[in-house]
Amino acid sequence: MHLTKSPKLHPSSLRKYTAFFRLHFTMGLQYRTAAAAGIATQFVWGAMEILMFRAFYQTPDNGSFPMTFQATSAYVWMQQAFLALFMAWMMDNEIFTCIIDGNVSYELCRPIDIYNMWFSRSMAGRCSKAVLRCMPILLVAAFLPKPYGLMAPASVPAFLLFLLTLITGLAVTVAFCMLIYMSAFFTLSPEGIRMVAMSVVEFFSGAVIPLPFFPDRLRGFFELLPFGSMQNVPLRIYSGDLSGAAMGRAILVQFLWLIILVALGKFLNALAMRKITLQGG
Amino acid sequence: MRLYWKYFLIQLKSKMEYKTSFVLTCIGQFLISFNVFLSVYFMFQRFSSVQGFTYQEILLCFGITLMEFSLAESVARGFDLFSVLIRKGEFDRIMVRPRNEILQVLGSRMEFTRIGRMLQAVVMFIYGVSVSHVTWTFPKVLTVIFMLIGGTAVFSGIFLLFASVCFFTLERLEIFNIFTDGAREYGKYPVCIYGKRVLQICTFVIPYALIQYYPLTCLLDRGKWWYGLLPLAACLFLLPCFALWKCGVRHYTSCGS
Numbered sequence: 001m002h003l004t005k006s007p008k009l010h011p012s013s014l015r016k017y018t019a020f021f022r023l024h025f026t027m028g029l030q031y032r033t034a035a036a037a038g039i040a041t042q043f044v045w046g047a048m049e050i051l052m053f054r055a056f057y058q059t060p061d062n063g064s065f066p067m068t069f070q071a072t073s074a075y076v077w078m079q080q081a082f083l084a085l086f087m088a089w090m091m092d093n094e095i096f097t098c099i100i101d102g103n104v105s106y107e108l109c110r111p112i113d114i115y116n117m118w119f120s121r122s123m124a125g126r127c128s129k130a131v132l133r134c135m136p137i138l139l140v141a142a143f144l145p146k147p148y149g150l151m152a153p154a155s156v157p158a159f160l161l162f163l164l165t166l167i168t169g170l171a172v173t174v175a176f177c178m179l180i181y182m183s184a185f186f187t188l189s190p191e192g193i194r195m196v197a198m199s200v201v202e203f204f205s206g207a208v209i210p211l212p213f214f215p216d217r218l219r220g221f222f223e224l225l226p227f228g229s230m231q232n233v234p235l236r237i238y239s240g241d242l243s244g245a246a247m248g249r250a251i252l253v254q255f256l257w258l259i260i261l262v263a264l265g266k267f268l269n270a271l272a273m274r275k276i277t278l279q280g281g
Numbered sequence: 282m283r284l285y286w287k288y289f290l291i292q293l294k295s296k297m298e299y300k301t302s303f304v305l306t307c308i309g310q311f312l313i314s315f316n317v318f319l320s321v322y323f324m325f326q327r328f329s330s331v332q333g334f335t336y337q338e339i340l341l342c343f344g345i346t347l348m349e350f351s352l353a354e355s356v357a358r359g360f361d362l363f364s365v366l367i368r369k370g371e372f373d374r375i376m377v378r379p380r381n382e383i384l385q386v387l388g389s390r391m392e393f394t395r396i397g398r399m400l401q402a403v404v405m406f407i408y409g410v411s412v413s414h415v416t417w418t419f420p421k422v423l424t425v426i427f428m429l430i431g432g433t434a435v436f437s438g439i440f441l442l443f444a445s446v447c448f449f450t451l452e453r454l455e456i457f458n459i460f461t462d463g464a465r466e467y468g469k470y471p472v473c474i475y476g477k478r479v480l481q482i483c484t485f486v487i488p489y490a491l492i493q494y495y496p497l498t499c500l501l502d503r504g505k506w507w508y509g510l511l512p513l514a515a516c517l518f519l520l521p522c523f524a525l526w527k528c529g530v531r532h533y534t535s536c537g538s
Contacts, residue, residue, distance in 0.1 A: 055331050191309075
């Protein structure tokens with residue numbers, strides 16, 4: 001089936017996508033019980049992670065620590081609070097189902113660009129989850145005793161940069177997930193690719209252990225990968241581990257990857273649209 | 282047992298209809314638990330020991346825990362989707378059949394992609410055992426076997442426990458992941474490194490420490506000899522889980538159509 005090319009993104013049509021964002025944002029806010037359960041889970045998870053690191057910090061003869069224990073705690077709490085923004089496995093199952101069962105045809109009939117729509121939709125879903133979950137975790141973490149809790153940000157500019165990179169990091173994550181959504185057009189059984197991609201993202205983005213804990217040479221390499229531009233940058237800026245010239249470079253790399261991933265996603269999208277076969281009937 | 286085998290074959294055949302996806306999902310499962318190993322590996326690239334445990338000892342602990350979990354998972358993970366059975370009212374069908382309910386629930390769904398994790402567990406187990414500097418004697422081998430039995434019992438008990446809770450909540454609570462996937466994830470290190478409080482909880486509330494930390498000290502010649510028998514005591518954990526299941530079955534009111 002051939003479809004006419006979707007309209008270009010025009011300033012006035014941006015309103016459509018912000019509308020999609022608002023719609024999915026408010027939809028996501030409805031799941032409060034799920035959020036409460038999620039918060040409890042993440043709280044225990046964060047606590048265990050910190051206790052694990054504490055064991056390493058407490059052991060004598062463990063010489064060089066790449067981050068202070070306080071910074072590590074802050075990193076872990078921030079990671080748990082904003083988990084929904086960065087965890088690649090939190091993908092929108094509806095998008096996969098609609099590609100597989102053919103309902104995507106309805107979406108294609110609309111006078112909108114499907115890439116932009118899904119992009120804003122994914123951003124919204126992640127934001128609403130994070131908004132629901134972050135506050136209680138941040139609050140409790142802020143009141144925990146000194147090295148275990150979350151400290152105030154180093155300075156106002158650092159905090160603003162944290163927010164900025166948080167958003168770009170989210171955008172990079174979503175742009176990467178878009179590639180996986182797009183792959184479903186070609187494979188129709190996205191489960192496998194999805195799982196492989198997830199574990200790769202987890203490892204290289206610093207979700208398993210923070211990137212500074214890797215040996216220096218590997219770490220330098222990991223920071224240049226697109227995965228290093230996800231949660232690694234904002235979390236480390238907040239904990240004060242990343243600053244100065246290194247921070248500037250990291251932000252630059254973030255924007256670069258955002259552009260590359262979006263371009264790649266749009267290209268795959270165009271390719272998929274040209275040869276799409278609709279499933280189901 | 283014959284019935285379980287039959288369920289097993291049916292499920293396997295249905296999954297084999299989608300081969301590529303199956304293989305990729307297996308790889309995915311493998312990689313996800315491989316990440317845990319990598320995290321241990323890279324932490325020890327930087328640090329030499331944690332709370333008196335060396336890299337080799339941690340690997341042994343990780344290998345055994347992962348093996349325990351995978352064994353339990355291959356038996357009892359069917360309980361994971363039990364809430365779906367309840368909500369759709371499919372449990373009614375199970376109740377009217379003249380067979381054991383638990384067996385039927387387990388047979389209703391099997392995840393063969395877990396074979397990826399199982400493979401990982403076997404590799405880690407063999408690797409962990411071979412690099413550990415333990416001099417293997419008969420009691421120690423017996424301890425490892427006890428650990429595997431006890432561990433499978435405890436993790437299966439947890440799966441059963443959470444399925445039973447679904448009778449009352451109708452909803453699978455995300456918080457339970459802490460006790461299954463969380464326990465697997467953090468079981469890579471002996472429970473004691475997380476501090477005294479955690480160790481107490483893991484000894485008296487949910488007996489993770491009985492299948493992991495205590496017998497491990499026995500293997501490493503640091504604990505008392507009877508620590509090696511504790512995994513068998515952990516099997517008792519199945520009793521309250523089973524009681525709750527029975528209670529749930531009795532209170533079950535169908536909610537499907």
